[in-house]
Amino acid sequence: xxxxxxxxxxxxxxxxxxxxxxxxxxxxxxxxPEGLDRVAETLLGxxxxxGHALDNIKK
Numbered sequence: 001x002x003x004x005x006x007x008x009x010x011x012x013x014x015x016x017x018x019x020x021x022x023x024x025x026x027x028x029x030x031x032x033p034e035g036l037d038r039v040a041e042t043l044l045g046x047x048x049x050x051g052h053a054l055d056n057i058k059k
Contacts, residue, residue, distance in 0.1 A: 002041060002045075004045075005041055005044060005045045005048070006024060008045060008048035008049070008052075009023055009024060009027065009044060009048055010023075010024065011048070011052075012047075012048045012051050012052070015051070015055065016051075027044070
């Protein structure tokens with residue numbers, strides 16, 4: 001998993017009361033066909049960025 005993506009997921013998990021290590025562990029356990037893992041990482045990264053954008057709007 002990309003280090004930048006992991007950092008974003010940890011931040012998002014902490015902001016939402018989810019154990020970051022558990023979330024990262026679950027993401028790493030997922031067995032996806034080759035190529036689909038990169039798609040999933042991209043989507044999770046987009047979700048994390050969207051969550052941060054929403055938080056910034058609230059502030």
